[in-house]
Amino acid sequence: MKSYPHISLRLSLAPETLLGAGKAALLQGIAETGSISAASRAMDMSYKRAWYLIDTLNGSFAEPLVVSVKGGRTGGGASLTETGRTVLALYRRLENTVRTAAADDLAELAELAKTAEV
Amino acid sequence: MKSYPHISLRLSLAPETLLGAGKAALLQGIAETGSISAASRAMDMSYKRAWYLIDTLNGSFAEPLVVSVKGGRTGGGASLTETGRTVLALYRRLENTVRTAAADDLAELAELAKTAEV
Numbered sequence: 001m002k003s004y005p006h007i008s009l010r011l012s013l014a015p016e017t018l019l020g021a022g023k024a025a026l027l028q029g030i031a032e033t034g035s036i037s038a039a040s041r042a043m044d045m046s047y048k049r050a051w052y053l054i055d056t057l058n059g060s061f062a063e064p065l066v067v068s069v070k071g072g073r074t075g076g077g078a079s080l081t082e083t084g085r086t087v088l089a090l091y092r093r094l095e096n097t098v099r100t101a102a103a104d105d106l107a108e109l110a111e112l113a114k115t116a117e118v
Numbered sequence: 119m120k121s122y123p124h125i126s127l128r129l130s131l132a133p134e135t136l137l138g139a140g141k142a143a144l145l146q147g148i149a150e151t152g153s154i155s156a157a158s159r160a161m162d163m164s165y166k167r168a169w170y171l172i173d174t175l176n177g178s179f180a181e182p183l184v185v186s187v188k189g190g191r192t193g194g195g196a197s198l199t200e201t202g203r204t205v206l207a208l209y210r211r212l213e214n215t216v217r218t219a220a221a222d223d224l225a226e227l228a229e230l231a232k233t234a235e236v
Contacts, residue, residue: 005137007212008128013231015122061230083230094125094223101219105212112179112201113131 005109007102009095013060019091023053027080027088030054030066034077061087123227125220127213131178137209141171145198145206148172148184152195179205 011019022043029039040050058064065084069077080088129137140161147157158168176182183202187195198206 004133005129005131007216008130010126010128011123011227012126013123013227019123060232062232063230087227087230090223090227094220094227097219097223098125098216101215102212105208105215109129109131109205109208109212112181112205114178114180 005106005113007098007106009091009098011091011094017056017060019057019060019087023057024088024091026050026053027057027065027084030078031080031085031088034079036066036068036078039078123224123231125216125224127209127216129209129212135174135178137175137178137205141175142206142209144168144171145175145183145202148196149198149203149206152197154184154186154196157196 008021013019025043026039026045029042030036033039033042036050036054037047040047043050054066058066061083063083064081065087066078067081069079126139131137143161144157144163147160148154151157151160154168154172155165158165161168172184176184179201181201182199183205184196185199187197
């Protein structure tokens with residue numbers, strides 16, 4: 001359950017290229033499951049869509065964030081590169097930084113909002 | 119011109135009710151012009167759409183943010199209430215707070231992004 005008002009981040013990497021909650025969750029899912037299909041399934045997202053988002057993200061950075069691993073004992077999978085782990089960690093830190101910094105202003109806004117006690 | 123990466127705020131007042139850059143600009147336009155039609159025209163937005171957004175905003179707070187003034191010397195217009203001015207000021211402060219707090223994390227991200235020098 002989310003309380004209101006709350007803020008979320010839209011991080012623009014380039015014109016038309018956002019890194020937001022969805023892409024961050026996808027990166028995190030890949031880090032946790034080692035698989036794009038498992039990560040996308042957990043988000044109720046098609047594999048095709050997940051690949052498109054990852055491709056966009058990879059293209060926005062000097063190094064790719066996600067690499068796929070073919071074959072091997074587990075039959076292949078995907079993992080975050082060091083850049084991918086760094087970007088995900090930065091995004092999470094940015095979320096915390098912003099939420100902490102915004103807390104007082106949001107509390108003032110909540111006093112004016114109808115939904116303050118929801 | 120915007121530089122990248124940069125962040126923008128999505129402030130959720132209630133489920134499905136956002137206060138973002140567009141609504142803030144509309145409130146500011148009304149404060150500056152004293153008119154919904156002038157404010158919406160300056161944003162290339164229909165009057166109908168502007169009214170819809172204002173109605174949504176007004177419904178999200180205990181007091182309305184915008185009131186329309188009928189008749190009088192100027193033939194009517196609209197203005198921000200004290201709550202409207204407070205909410206707009208809070209939103210602007212929140213933007214500044216967040217941008218200041220996020221600056222270091224964004225600078226690190228810019229180093230990893232392809233668009234760092236754009």
